[in-house]
Amino acid sequence: MVDVFYPMQWIADKVTYDLLGIEATTGLAKSLNFIIYDVLKIFALLSVMIFLIAYMRSYITPEKSRRILGGKKGPIYNVAASLVGTVTPFCSCSSVPIFIGFIEAGVPLGVTFSFLITSPLVNEAAIAVLWATLGFKATALYVVSGIIIGVVGGYIIGLLKLERYVADFVYNVHSLPFKEAEMGSRQRLDYAVEEVKSIVGKVWLYVIIGVTLGGIFHGFAPEGILAQYAGKDNLLAVPAAVLIGVPLYSNVMGLIPVVESLIGKGLPIGTSLAFLMSVTAVSLPEMIILKKVLSNELIALFVSIVAVAVIFTGYMFNAVL
Template sequence: MLKWIADVVVFKVFGLSSQTKLGDALHFFVYDTLKIFLFLAVVIFVVSFIRSYFPPERTKRILSHKRLFIGNILAALLGIVTPFCSCSAVPLFIGFVEAGVPLGVTFSFLISSPMVNEIAVVLLYSLFGWKITAIYIGAGLSVAIFGGIIIGKLGLEHWVEEYVYKIRTGQGTEVIKQSFRERLDYAKWNTKDILRRVWLFILIAIGIGGFIHGYVPEEFLTRIAGPGNPLAVPAAVVLGVPLYSNAAGVIPIVYALMEKGLSMGTVLAFMMAVTALSLPEMIILRKVLKPQMLGVFAGIMTITIIGVGYLFNAIL
């Protein structure tokens, strides 16, 4: 079906021949674009629908007074399904603290949520296959779990702004009751909303796959940042931390870097650093955390992600 549409568009509408390089490349581009967007729309819709059953209020109750380790694992997993954007980070953080969610467990949630999500999963799967996707999810969850455990063990509660502990919401926040129909509506709006924000990045990523492939000399990046250079991983992570992008935005860069011969571990570490840590999120979190806490958070994340990068470069 999709192949047929691509055939019609490229060979009939544009009148290109499948024998030419351009015709072939364009066919690949149209087919891949249709496939990825369709896949993305279906997955975002389904995930948004499931998410409507996991409001932060519910996640908070599940994580309340959970022990270290079990709590961290649960928090990292819930980070995938709980709807969350960084502008909600402050109320979410305060709500978690008030409900008695341990600090380390709260961080596991905050780390996993932006890093492992449906957009990252669909794009990685479409462009790199299931193996890389599974590795990325596993690594993302591990970073969230262990990062949270370390923060929990350090006992840094005094580096949370005092007022956070004083806020009392009384009977607690409400959850709006939604009908099945309303949940479907929300899933539809969310799908439209996300696609509107990411379509350009995805087109760029597919375009890199279809056209730029093979035009930039591979040895260039390989020489400076290939598997032979032990500093490639820390350099990629340190570069990635201040950069801010969601998973969709970083994928074209990741794709281009891989095409040019950077090793998998280095590229995945870069992607994690970009999505998990960002300056805007730090500024938002500064409202509830003291600068020392932010420093420790950034430091632990940087070290953990570098570790993951080395590990992958060693085993892949």
């Protein structure tokens, strides 16, 4: 499979190791490489997603789009969004551009949250690696739990009708500069480019701040703290693992070796997987990026729903594995 993000990793490697000459094994190198790569990747995803949606919108007016997508409510659509999330190999921050694009296109808020929750939790590569390291039973439980958390979390948010807590600029789709029937290819392209400039111009600083914090955590967060406060003799080990995991930031693939190491040190599988889920599904950098799009109330509700679901899942894993 072709890695479409390889050029961004190449740039990150060149800047970190060749241009700046930082030793690859240091925390500084890991942080800086992570920051450069993720900033480039997120901006690319955000630009492409907004461009494509805006270009399609030049053929399908906002009113038509809302009529087509706005009525797609109910658990079946939350399930569909979660399943789409399982085949998109994005980390929590990288899922945000897709999340913004879905809302802008008129997809209901709860359905969009199902995607946002599941996408960083489950993907085919993570399934393969989990299977190889933890076995089929743990992998199957992890995948099913990730999808269920996405479905239930998104459905609850949809029931609460919280659209008023989304920034106006996401819903206030810009009017077409020309009548739809009169627009040529160049005008449609210009319109899409202007939409990219508008949206990216509103969120770029939050992306950089969020990813920078995530990079610092990635390079310097001490692994021993989890084993210390979430050991097997602690009845509150699962909530402790989730609380430790939420501020951190990494993708599921990067964390699987850490989780394997923690299990090898005696941490229960459920506690270790709860930590994995909390880091990948909700992270402080993701919240910072979402802050430009969602209100504090909606972000707090999102984090709370996912955290409670992950804690419950962790205890369930410990009981059955």
